[in-house]
Amino acid sequence: MSRTAPDPEALLSVRDLEVTFGSGDRVVHAVNGISYDLAPGETLGIVGESGCGKSVSSLAIMRLLPKPAARVRSGSVILEGQDLLDLSDEEMRRIRGDQMAMIFQDPMTSLNPVLPIERQLTEVLETHRKLKRSGAVDRAVELLELVGIPAAKNRLRDYPHQFSGGMRQRVMIAIALACDPQLLIADEPTTALDVTIQAQILELMRTAVTERGTALILITHDLGVVAGMAQRINVMYAGHIVERATTDELYGRPRHPYTVGLLRSIPRLDEGRGELVPIQGQPPDLSRQIIGCPFADRCFNVLDRCREEMPPLEQAPSAADEHLVACWNPAEGERLVPSGFESELAS
Amino acid sequence: MTAEATIPASAAGASSEPLLRTDTLRVHFPITEGILFERRVGAVRAVDGVSLEVRRGETLGLVGESGCGKSTFARAVIRLVDATEGSIHFDGTDVTRLTGDPLRRMRRRMQMIFQDPYASLNPRMTIGSMLAEPLRVHGLAKGEQAMKRARELIEIVGLPRNALNRYPHEFSGGQRQRAGIARALAVQPEFIAADEAVSALDVSIQAQIVNLLSQLQSEFNLTYLFIAHDLSVVRHISDRIAVMYLGEVVELSPSRELYERPLHPYTVALVSAVPIPDPKVESKRKRMILRGDVPSPANPPSGCRFHTRCWLRRELGDPERCTVETPELRQLAPEHGVACHFAEELAGNERRDQLVTAAAAHSNVRDTDADEPAKPTGASAAPASDPDSFFPGDVSHH
Numbered sequence: 078m079s080r081t082a083p084d085p086e087a088l089l090s091v092r093d094l095e096v097t098f099g100s101g102d103r104v105v106h107a108v109n110g111i112s113y114d115l116a117p118g119e120t121l122g123i124v125g126e127s128g129c130g131k132s133v134s135s136l137a138i139m140r141l142l143p144k145p146a147a148r149v150r151s152g153s154v155i156l157e158g159q160d161l162l163d164l165s166d167e168e169m170r171r172i173r174g175d176q177m178a179m180i181f182q183d184p185m186t187s188l189n190p191v192l193p194i195e196r197q198l199t200e201v202l203e204t205h206r207k208l209k210r211s212g213a214v215d216r217a218v219e220l221l222e223l224v225g226i227p228a229a230k231n232r233l234r235d236y237p238h239q240f241s242g243g244m245r246q247r248v249m250i251a252i253a254l255a256c257d258p259q260l261l262i263a264d265e266p267t268t269a270l271d272v273t274i275q276a277q278i279l280e281l282m283r284t285a286v287t288e289r290g291t292a293l294i295l296i297t298h299d300l301g302v303v304a305g306m307a308q309r310i311n312v313m314y315a316g317h318i319v320e321r322a323t324t325d326e327l328y329g330r331p332r333h334p335y336t337v338g339l340l341r342s343i344p345r346l347d348e349g350r351g352e353l354v355p356i357q358g359q360p361p362d363l364s365r366q367i368i369g370c371p372f373a374d375r376c377f378n379v380l381d382r383c384r385e386e387m388p389p390l391e392q393a394p395s396a397a398d399e400h401l402v403a404c405w406n407p408a409e410g411e412r413l414v415p416s417g418f419e420s421e422l423a424s
Numbered sequence: 425m426t427a428e429a430t431i432p433a434s435a436a437g438a439s440s441e442p443l444l445r446t447d448t449l450r451v452h453f454p455i456t457e458g459i460l461f462e463r464r465v466g467a468v469r470a471v472d473g474v475s476l477e478v479r480r481g482e483t484l485g486l487v488g489e490s491g492c493g494k495s496t497f498a499r500a501v502i503r504l505v506d507a508t509e510g511s512i513h514f515d516g517t518d519v520t521r522l523t524g525d526p527l528r529r530m531r532r533r534m535q536m537i538f539q540d541p542y543a544s545l546n547p548r549m550t551i552g553s554m555l556a557e558p559l560r561v562h563g564l565a566k567g568e569q570a571m572k573r574a575r576e577l578i579e580i581v582g583l584p585r586n587a588l589n590r591y592p593h594e595f596s597g598g599q600r601q602r603a604g605i606a607r608a609l610a611v612q613p614e615f616i617a618a619d620e621a622v623s624a625l626d627v628s629i630q631a632q633i634v635n636l637l638s639q640l641q642s643e644f645n646l647t648y649l650f651i652a653h654d655l656s657v658v659r660h661i662s663d664r665i666a667v668m669y670l671g672e673v674v675e676l677s678p679s680r681e682l683y684e685r686p687l688h689p690y691t692v693a694l695v696s697a698v699p700i701p702d703p704k705v706e707s708k709r710k711r712m713i714l715r716g717d718v719p720s721p722a723n724p725p726s727g728c729r730f731h732t733r734c735w736l737r738r739e740l741g742d743p744e745r746c747t748v749e750t751p752e753l754r755q756l757a758p759e760h761g762v763a764c765h766f767a768e769e770l771a772g773n774e775r776r777d778q779l780v781t782a783a784a785a786h787s788n789v790r791d792t793d794a795d796e797p798a799k800p801t802g803a804s805a806a807p808a809s810d811p812d813s814f815f816p817g818d819v820s821h822h
């Protein structure tokens with residue numbers, strides 16, 4: 078895939094993106110040459126365990142990586158024909174908040190604690206939409222109502238800490254949507270929330286992006302969350318995309334041994350007490366050089382070749398649609414039924 | 425490790441008396457005002473009248489939204505925080521007000537493992553000395569004997585042998601949790617309260633620890649109180665589950681029954697909110713999205729504490745009983761208690777059956793007429809045509 082040209086139909090094309098931290102004898106290889114496309118209005122899930130590069134690759138897209146710690150070694154991030162990595166900081170500021178926006182697990186990382194939320198909303202509108210003050214305030218109320226803040230008008234002067242966690246995330250979403258971006262990146266937006274509040278926020282996000290045709294990159298470690306939200310999913314491991322498929326394909330016929338392992342590790346609410354099959358071991362240290370497949374040490378399908386050469390991300394044999402996998406010996410793709418499920422159904 | 429070294433004597437002769445029993449346990453934290461003269465102006469009713477039993481060898485799961493009192497209950501039970509009212513019996517003995525030596529002896533038998541083992545592990549101690557320390561404190565072993573026991577322990581929890589001489593910061597999250605478990609096991613407890621012990625771990629590591637806990641339970645005949653906000657994990661590991669809301673137990677049931685035939689409207693909402701890692705199921709599911717946040721435990725609603733968010737009450741036309749009368753936990757099915765005046769309405773309630781996953785997974789119903797259940801989810805969900813539907817029906821109006 079890395080050799081293919083950016084898809085002209087795509088809203089976003091990431092190519093060969095490589096990000097490292099540090100220098101000298103301790104370089105962390107956080108993102109190792111990832112490539113993917115995102116269609117306008119599409120919801121893409123990015124899943125994988127902590128440290129696999131989900132946040133760093135997305136911050137690179139937003140050009141929000143910490144400087145000078147992080148270094149984009151190579152690659153391109155093409156949004157509507159324009160390579161964001163070529164833009165000046167000033168040009169980037171104009172695009173951020175306007176064409177693309179990002180929300181985080183902890184809304185406090187992007188909300189200003191000493192500014193009433195009104196100001197934080199109107200600022201975006203005044204900067205990008207050149208709205209006059211009064212118009213911006215009206216629009217701010219509209220947006221807060223849109224995201225379900227009760228009595229929105231009376232809460233404009235409130236500070237972020239006066240809102241509950243769920244309500245704060247709603248305010249974040251209102252700010253992110255203020256200028257109708259074509260691309261919204263949500264990095265673990267519900268991870269810190271209770272499951273009841275998570276359901277509220279996911280429903281809000283789903284409606285918002287569907288109605289506005291916003292493309293959404295939803296980053297999560299929770300395979301349940303993306304199952305109901307995303308049309309397509311990238312599975313990341315050790316800074317690589319190791320599998321990419323439509324949501325139905327990925328859960329129905331997972332090919333990468335890592336994806337198979339993830340799905341077998343999670344207990345399901347609607348299934349019985351069958352044994353969980355954990356993935357043995359732990360992810361590799363990204364500051365060491367990895368030769369071959371980074372999953373080899375934990376893999377149930379490992380071959381000699383796996384330890385010598387990194388498998389390219391390629392179309393899986395006999396798969397319907399686009400189903401890419403980076404593996405020398407992919408799983409067959411049988412539907413996964415955890416052991417113990419059948420017996421419980423029968424009882 | 426040898427069996428005789430680890431099976432607690434009292435557990436060998438199984439009795440029908442539950443290992444742990446609380447009776448209308450209350451833990452209130454005072455809210456004070458004033459600096460020179462502190463005045464008590466109220467109380468956070470963190471645990472407010474909880475009567476539960478944990479049977480020998482079972483796992484009792486405890487679920488509920490954050491702030492509902494799960495941790496406080498666990499801490500009260502193992503005497504890390506004092507009960508305000510009510511009683512705690514452990515192995516037939518009233519331990520509610522034990523102090524001094526008797527308390528220390530009792531403490532050996534009940535241990536806790538935490539979400540962040542790092543916080544409970546001393547960063548300046550090697551894992552080896554950390555494991556030996558409680559043995560010394562409780563007079564169980566010392567010197568070479570304690571080190572031998574420490575070696576046994578790290579093997580039991582699956583840590584590499586060289587872990588003994590290493591410090592907590594040298595370990596990954598999963599390994600640290602193994603160390604935390606080893607430390608809890610060191611004193612050969614009968615009862616372990618696991619408070620979000622696997623919540624911070626990645627799923628593949630979480631599965632390793634969940635399996636380890638199950639294995640240890642059968643090997644050492646342990647009794648668990650298992651707290652987690654992830655209902656799928658709790659279902660997986662628990663025999664019975666108690667659902668808490670604002671300091672009270674609102675439902676108590678065998679694990680599987682709780683998820684398939686919940687009798688409290690709050691449980692129905694919780695269960696329906698849990699995402700299932702299967703797009704086929706998700707695209708057919710419906711959700712009961714609760715309005716707003718949990719009210720403050722310092723000032724809980726009157727009558728049934730859930731009434732401000734209760735969808736069943738609204739469905740029934742806001743009966744007054746919910747706001748004036750506190751529902752008791754009633755036994756409605758064998759082993760199945762529920763604290764809701766109208767729980768009978770839920771048994772066989774079609775809406776309930778559509779909302780709980782087991783039913784959703786095997787039926788095809790879609791329902792868009794009501795305002796609360798969310799639209800069908802998933803990749804195949806059609807864009808909503810009604811512009812008002814942008815405003816989801818899940819907002820609180822207080």
Ligand SMILES: Nc1ncnc2c1ncn2[C@@H]1O[C@H](COP(=O)(O)OP(=O)(O)O)[C@@H](O)[C@H]1O
Pocket residue numbers: 098099105106107125126127128129130131132133134143146363
């Ligand atoms: N500021 C930083 N300095 C050094 N390394 C970092 C920094 N931020 C992230 N990393 C490393 O980059 C890798 C990817 O991190 P991240 O993208 O945050 O993972 P994820 O979001 O998938 O959990 C990790 O190994 C992490 O340790």
Ligand SMILES: Nc1ncnc2c1ncn2[C@@H]1O[C@H](COP(=O)(O)OP(=O)(O)O)[C@@H](O)[C@H]1O
Pocket residue numbers: 453468469470488489490491492493494495496497721
């Ligand atoms: N030491 C304390 N002092 C005052 N309030 C507390 C204390 N510990 C917990 N609380 C309050 O008690 C309630 C229950 O908390 P907790 O038991 O931690 O809930 P959970 O574990 O279910 O999230 C919360 O409102 C919390 O803020």
Ligand code: SF4
Pocket residue numbers: 333334335370371372373374376377378379380383388403404405406407
């Ligand atoms: S390439 Fe080899 S080691 Fe890597 S996942 Fe596939 S089979 Fe396993």
Ligand SMILES: [Mg+2]
Pocket residue numbers: 131132133264
């Ligand atoms: Mg991250």
Ligand SMILES: [Mg+2]
Pocket residue numbers: 494495496619
């Ligand atoms: Mg807690």
